[in-house]
Amino acid sequence: MTMNRRGVVMTLFLITVALLPIALVDQPFYIGLFSRAMILSIAAVSLNLLLGYGNMISFGHAVYIGIGAYTVGIFAYYEIYDGFIQWPVGLAISAVVALIFGAISLRTRGVYFIMITLALAQMLYFLGVSIDEYGADDGLVIDVRSEFAGLIDLEEGIAFYYVIFFFLLLTIFIVHRLTNSRFGVVVRGAKSNEVRLRALGFSVYQYKLTAFVIAGVICGLAGLLLGNFTNFVNPDMMHWTRSGELIFMVVLGGLGSLFGPVLGAFVFLLLEEILSDLTIHWQIIFGPFLIAVVLFMRGGIDSLLGKSTDD
Amino acid sequence: MIEPMLKVTGLVKSFGGLIATNDVNIDVAPDEVHAVIGPNGAGKTTFIAQIAGDLRPDTGTIQFAGSDITRLATPKRARLGLARSFQITSIFRDVTVEDNVAMAVQAHDGHSFRFWREARRDPQLRDPARAVLKQVGLDHRCDVVAGELAHGEQRQLELAMAIATGPAMLLLDEPMAGMGAEESARMVDLLRSLKGNVAILLVEHDMDAVFALADRITVLVRGRAIATGEPHEIRDDDEVRKAYLGEDD
Incomplete structure (x- = not known):
């Protein structure tokens, strides 16, 4: 089997990520940074399913991170730490919210779709801000991470790292299969020519809505991981600017490419880290960088790896 | 006579004061090529859009393969066997x-x-x-x-x-548009090879193609179907000549 440049780079990248904890045994800071990058990669890959493949520019995707994280937080608040309860509930709520939000927003197009996804997500943000019981603005501290009947201990940084790594690989694999399936053909077709798709006999709305729910559930998973990882949840996690950051990770990495959003999330976090070390005004550098990428690097980082193949 | 594949009855569509489709009746037999011709602005595109399901008529009914599809969404019509090509390649x-x-x-x-x-x-x-x-x-x-x-x-x-x-029926919106003579001839051959196996509703400007393919022709002028008949009848119809084909044609 021959491998193209993209395949080689991504394999090396994943091997590096897999071996990192061994190289950085006594560097919890970097383990943490990469854990976070992987979690946001999962969110970015799920957003790419909408943005890159389905041309659904959702500006409220961080809401599912909030839902996942709040699920862990609220359960922990009531001293229910069992992950076998927390996680299925978190994913189910993500699915239901995505179904409702998708059913409403997918009736609109273009700028209206963007604005409605943003507005719906902000509703949940303000809900979080207004509920005093769950800390309002300040959020909740998650003092105990999800427990899995002793099978795996998320309090152990390295074990947690590999749990996240596993879910990242799983997410990439699932999205890869999805986008190349019959379902994926329809979703991609909707990006390319929706009028034609309908004239062929596809009821496009149902397929887009399904994609919207799948993306919401995967992003909800990222939220479950993030809540556990940060030991904390607050409304800021689902603020629209967070959704904007996710969009940027996808665009930076490469819209509609399988691994692009992972690279985008890593580069985004590393740059944020490096620049904020240099100066507290790091956003003055970061902002123009983002603009330059959008203007001059069509196809994002992924395009540097050669002409895109069909995954 | 056998049951038509498509039967359009009393179709009306207006945009504000403009009546784009004015009481149009058309039927297409399962093995027929039925051409719709008319000068620019005659309402051909509006007519096609209503049959395909992209526009809702104000009044009138569209029956396809025995069922009423007047209020059916585009994808459902397609799944019943109504396939289309677009005026601008899609x-x-x-x-x-x-x-x-x-x-x-x-x-x-x-x-x-x-x-x-x-x-x-x-x-x-x-x-x-x-x-x-x-x-x-x-x-x-x-x-x-x-x-x-x-x-x-x-x-x-x-x-x-x-x-x-x-499909049970093809809805073709100017399939020869923008084609050279040679390409047009190939398309005519292709359509002729389909003839008889599938109903075809053909909207076309290329008169040579229309007269080569059509079993019947309906002439649309300002939203009205002013004549329907076999090609030789249409060619000899005075009203059609005046309204559309031009005196010297």
């Missing part, structure tokens, strides 16, 4: 020719909530797609990205997609 430009046709096959091979198996390697989609491409003479272009095809070939591809859905 294909998936960023994937290959074969991918395009395979999507048409997929649209009529049950639902597409199939999430796991790779569609591009599914012989159930690819084999019929290749067969149709051979039928329209594009089989040597299977792996070309559709957007890179010549204009005439894109029109052929669009027709291939329509055929691949296994």
Whole structure:
């Protein structure tokens, strides 16, 4: 089997990520940074399913991170730490919210779709801000991470790292299969020519809505991981600017490419880290960088790896 | 007489003060090529849009294959066997020719909530797609990205997609538009080879093509069907000559 440049780079990248904890045994800071990058990669890959493949520019995707994280937080608040309860509930709520939000927003197009996804997500943000019981603005501290009947201990940084790594690989694999399936053909077709798709006999709305729910559930998973990882949840996690950051990770990495959003999330976090070390005004550098990428690097980082193949 | 495939009764559509479709009645037999002609602004595109389901008529009914489809959404009409080509070529430009046709096959091979198996390697989609491409003479272009095809070939591809859905009726909106003489002739041959097996409603400006293919012709002028008949009747109709064909034609 021959491998193209993209395949080689991504394999090396994943091997590096897999071996990192061994190289950085006594560097919890970097383990943490990469854990976070992987979690946001999962969110970015799920957003790419909408943005890159389905041309659904959702500006409220961080809401599912909030839902996942709040699920862990609220359960922990009531001293229910069992992950076998927390996680299925978190994913189910993500699915239901995505179904409702998708059913409403997918009736609109273009700028209206963007604005409605943003507005719906902000509703949940303000809900979080207004509920005093769950800390309002300040959020909740998650003092105990999800427990899995002793099978795996998320309090152990390295074990947690590999749990996240596993879910990242799983997410990439699932999205890869999805986008190349019959379902994926329809979703991609909707990006390319929706009028034609309908004239062929596809009821496009149902397929887009399904994609919207799948993306919401995967992003909800990222939220479950993030809540556990940060030991904390607050409304800021689902603020629209967070959704904007996710969009940027996808665009930076490469819209509609399988691994692009992972690279985008890593580069985004590393740059944020490096620049904020240099100066507290790091956003003055970061902002123009983002603009330059959008203007001059069509196809994002992924395009540097050669002409895109069909995954 | 056998039951028509398409039966349009008393169709009316107006936009503000403009009546774009004014009490139009048309029927198309299952083995008939029925052409709709008319000068620019006659309302041909509005008419086609109502049959395809992109526009709702104000009044009137559209029956297709025995059922009333007047209020049915476009995809459902397509699944009943109403396939169309667009006036401006409408294909998936960023994937290959074969991918395009395979999507048409997929649209009529049950639902597409199939999430796991790779569609591009599914012989159930690819084999019929290749067969149709051979039928329209594009089989040597299977792996070309559709957007890179010549204009005439894109029109052929669009027709291939329509055929691949296994339709009971083709709704063709100016299939010869923008084609050279040679390409037009090839398209006429292709349509002639389909004749009899599928009902065809053909909107076309190219009069040579219309008279070569049509069993019957309906002339649309300012939203009204002023005449319907066999080609020789239409050619000899005084009103049609005055309104459309021109005195010296």
